Amino acid sequence: MTKGRLEAFSDGVIAIIITIMVLEMKVPHGDRLEDLRPLLPVFLSYVLSFLYVGIYWNNHHHMLHTCTGVTGPMLWANLHLLFWLSLFPFTTGWMGENHFTTVPTALYGVVLLLAAIAYLALQQTIVRSQGQDSILKKAIGRDWKGRLSPVLYIVAIVAALNSPSIGQAILVIAALIWLIPDRRIEKRLAT
Amino acid sequence: MTKGRLEAFSDGVIAIIITIMVLEMKVPHGDRLEDLRPLLPVFLSYVLSFLYVGIYWNNHHHMLHTCTGVTGPMLWANLHLLFWLSLFPFTTGWMGENHFTTVPTALYGVVLLLAAIAYLALQQTIVRSQGQDSILKKAIGRDWKGRLSPVLYIVAIVAALNSPSIGQAILVIAALIWLIPDRRIEKRLAT
Amino acid sequence: MTKGRLEAFSDGVIAIIITIMVLEMKVPHGDRLEDLRPLLPVFLSYVLSFLYVGIYWNNHHHMLHTCTGVTGPMLWANLHLLFWLSLFPFTTGWMGENHFTTVPTALYGVVLLLAAIAYLALQQTIVRSQGQDSILKKAIGRDWKGRLSPVLYIVAIVAALNSPSIGQAILVIAALIWLIPDRRIEKRLAT
Amino acid sequence: MTKGRLEAFSDGVIAIIITIMVLEMKVPHGDRLEDLRPLLPVFLSYVLSFLYVGIYWNNHHHMLHTCTGVTGPMLWANLHLLFWLSLFPFTTGWMGENHFTTVPTALYGVVLLLAAIAYLALQQTIVRSQGQDSILKKAIGRDWKGRLSPVLYIVAIVAALNSPSIGQAILVIAALIWLIPDRRIEKRLAT
Numbered sequence: 017m018t019k020g021r022l023e024a025f026s027d028g029v030i031a032i033i034i035t036i037m038v039l040e041m042k043v044p045h046g047d048r049l050e051d052l053r054p055l056l057p058v059f060l061s062y063v064l065s066f067l068y069v070g071i072y073w074n075n076h077h078h079m080l081h082t083c084t085g086v087t088g089p090m091l092w093a094n095l096h097l098l099f100w101l102s103l104f105p106f107t108t109g110w111m112g113e114n115h116f117t118t119v120p121t122a123l124y125g126v127v128l129l130l131a132a133i134a135y136l137a138l139q140q141t142i143v144r145s146q147g148q149d150s151i152l153k154k155a156i157g158r159d160w161k162g163r164l165s166p167v168l169y170i171v172a173i174v175a176a177l178n179s180p181s182i183g184q185a186i187l188v189i190a191a192l193i194w195l196i197p198d199r200r201i202e203k204r205l206a207t
Numbered sequence: 208m209t210k211g212r213l214e215a216f217s218d219g220v221i222a223i224i225i226t227i228m229v230l231e232m233k234v235p236h237g238d239r240l241e242d243l244r245p246l247l248p249v250f251l252s253y254v255l256s257f258l259y260v261g262i263y264w265n266n267h268h269h270m271l272h273t274c275t276g277v278t279g280p281m282l283w284a285n286l287h288l289l290f291w292l293s294l295f296p297f298t299t300g301w302m303g304e305n306h307f308t309t310v311p312t313a314l315y316g317v318v319l320l321l322a323a324i325a326y327l328a329l330q331q332t333i334v335r336s337q338g339q340d341s342i343l344k345k346a347i348g349r350d351w352k353g354r355l356s357p358v359l360y361i362v363a364i365v366a367a368l369n370s371p372s373i374g375q376a377i378l379v380i381a382a383l384i385w386l387i388p389d390r391r392i393e394k395r396l397a398t
Numbered sequence: 399m400t401k402g403r404l405e406a407f408s409d410g411v412i413a414i415i416i417t418i419m420v421l422e423m424k425v426p427h428g429d430r431l432e433d434l435r436p437l438l439p440v441f442l443s444y445v446l447s448f449l450y451v452g453i454y455w456n457n458h459h460h461m462l463h464t465c466t467g468v469t470g471p472m473l474w475a476n477l478h479l480l481f482w483l484s485l486f487p488f489t490t491g492w493m494g495e496n497h498f499t500t501v502p503t504a505l506y507g508v509v510l511l512l513a514a515i516a517y518l519a520l521q522q523t524i525v526r527s528q529g530q531d532s533i534l535k536k537a538i539g540r541d542w543k544g545r546l547s548p549v550l551y552i553v554a555i556v557a558a559l560n561s562p563s564i565g566q567a568i569l570v571i572a573a574l575i576w577l578i579p580d581r582r583i584e585k586r587l588a589t
Numbered sequence: 590m591t592k593g594r595l596e597a598f599s600d601g602v603i604a605i606i607i608t609i610m611v612l613e614m615k616v617p618h619g620d621r622l623e624d625l626r627p628l629l630p631v632f633l634s635y636v637l638s639f640l641y642v643g644i645y646w647n648n649h650h651h652m653l654h655t656c657t658g659v660t661g662p663m664l665w666a667n668l669h670l671l672f673w674l675s676l677f678p679f680t681t682g683w684m685g686e687n688h689f690t691t692v693p694t695a696l697y698g699v700v701l702l703l704a705a706i707a708y709l710a711l712q713q714t715i716v717r718s719q720g721q722d723s724i725l726k727k728a729i730g731r732d733w734k735g736r737l738s739p740v741l742y743i744v745a746i747v748a749a750l751n752s753p754s755i756g757q758a759i760l761v762i763a764a765l766i767w768l769i770p771d772r773r774i775e776k777r778l779a780t
């Protein structure tokens with residue numbers, strides 16, 4: 017039941033983050049199709065962030081599914097993750113409104129990186145609280161996606177400083193990797 | 208319990224979408240009744256979208272009621288639906304502020320169409336996951352409303368390009384159809 | 399469980415309405431105490447609306463507590479109530495920014511009245527679905543508060559057309575009435 | 590179950606408050622790192638408030654964990670707490686945009702103080718409803734943090750009137766105190 021409330025609060029914050037991002041797409045004054053064109057980068061930026069927030073929600077959902085209880089450090093590690101996710105609307109809006117230029121793209125990557133680190137820290141906190149027989153530890157195994165993502169974000173940040181479009185491409189790939197179905201945790205829970 | 212979290216997250220996003228739409232009705236500076244007149248189209252646009260979001264919440268509620276478990280593909284199909292719903296505040300605001308002219312009305316219809324397709328895709332994903340004896344499959348039966356709606360949206364989009372008011376009328380009718388009580392799923396669950 | 403989702407969705411919408419109202423209090427540019435003075439009417443308007451939304455949440459909470467199942471008509475009657483509640487941020491902002499003048503005060507009362515009617519309609523829908531032995535019907539009994547409120551709103555609207563401050567006073571009294579503890583439903587559930 | 594709804598509503602409101610605060614960080618027009626510099630005080634103000642709202646959520650979570658039922662006075666005491674928390678986005682934005690000057694810092698402290706008093710009032714209401722053997726009463730014991738916080742807020746308000754930076758420092762310390770793990774309630778529940 018305690019876990020239920022942690023999930024409910026996280027769901028609330030993530031649901032608001034995902035919906036607030038769309039507010040950056042300001043309704044234009046004209047009513048022609050051309051009036052929407054300036055919004056295209058903001059829209060693309062929104063799609064990418066929607067995908068990322070969706071990935072976080074999905075993974076968070078699976079990760080907490082392995083928990084039975086909730087400890088004090090888990091509450092704080094979870095709030096730490098939500099803090100970085102709460103900056104997504106800002107970095108998404110800044111990147112979109114500036115047409116994916118260097119600094120906004122790099123900052124977008126930095127916040128993604130910090131969220132990824134916060135996610136790994138939360139994962140570690142849960143594994144530690146579950147002790148030797150941690151289901152989560154067995155479930156994540158080598159966890160290549162969780163380890164590859166931060167590396168890709170760092171590469172994307174460095175690349176963006178030279179060529180924002182290459183940085184963008186890496187951030188898109190880093191998101192698409194998570195769409196490949198991952199049955200680790202589902203399998204563990206079934207057995 | 209897994210299902211509970213999918214419902215809670217969807218409820219959160221839908222609740223925020225429905226409430227954020229009202230923010231497009233900006234508080235006017237004057238304090239006379241006439242000062243509200245320019246807001247009338249935005250208000251009517253809000254009423255129509257509130258009705259549509261309400262319909263989606265209602266149907267989503269009934270559809271998930273037939274599920275017992277949740278699979279990875281269902282999570283993504285659900286996020287896909289929420290993505291198109293999240294664009295409602297934007298298309299509602301654009302249509303309302305431009306007094307239901309051609310392009311905004313057509314775009315409003317396009318987003319409705321894409322949400323309807325996403326809804327059918329989610330329905331298919333659930334039916335497939337339930338296997339041969341899918342309760343949902345039996346419950347939806349021929350599903351004339353679910354099949355008629357996308358057709359009406361297409362007709363409305365095409366009509367709006369010539370006469371926005373005819374397009375609007377079709378969109379209103381397509382919403383009202385859903386208010387006719389539909390006891391398919393309730394009946395199936397009762398038996 | 400079905401009821402759980404109706405409650406969760408209503409809680410979400412009401413939580414967002416109550417929080418969105420505060421956004422009408424725009425952060426002023428100056429940093430002196432005097433710079434806050436123009437916000438005072440907006441603040442007072444917010445306090446009154448916070449109280450009203452709180453009353454609705456409280457009553458909604460008690461009313462649904464008597465339900466066991468949820469029917470289609472109840473879902474729509476509930477959405478109808480949420481629709482009128484969703485207009486509170488707009489009428490609150492308009493009334494506050496115009497320093498409680500005639501028309502905004504009257505409109506504030508009109509939306510309160512329509513929400514009260516929607517609430518009574520939802521109550522009726524639940525009572526009807528519970529049949530002869532409706533716990534809710536017995537619990538509300540003569541329901542003097544529920545019947546007095548719409549009358550007070552009408553009096554307040556008419557009074558506001560002549561003297562906004564008398565209209566305001568009646569709206570404040572109509573809210574304070576609900577703060578008097580009401581143990582009808584709690585008692586019925588206990589027995 | 591009644592408790593579940595009180596928690597769900599509070600979670601919703603707190604989740605929205607924490608996320609709405611980030612909207613005060615307006616996306617700048619330029620795309621250079623320097624364009625972010627004016628946002629630094631708003632960001633720092635956001636970090637402090639995120640921490641405070643997180644502390645309130647954490648404590649609220651623990652406090653309600655000791656409850657079994659919910660009474661009418663508890664619902665109102667909880668709404669009273671949510672009211673003061675709902676003013677955090679405003680005071681946070683005002684303090685951040687005015688670079689932590691005297692009056693905004695003092696007002697920030699005043700709202701913190703009123704929220705702390707509302708929290709203690711809610712705690713008292715719960716303790717009283719639990720009677721002689723109140724688990725919460727035993728759990729909070731001498732409750733040095735809960736008693737020290739309001740004192741620190743008062744000191745911070747007075748200090749801010751002379752030196753805003755000293756006031757700020759005290760407010761930061763008053764937040765950090767809560768990060769020290771507090772196992773009182775967890776221990777009581779375990780035994």
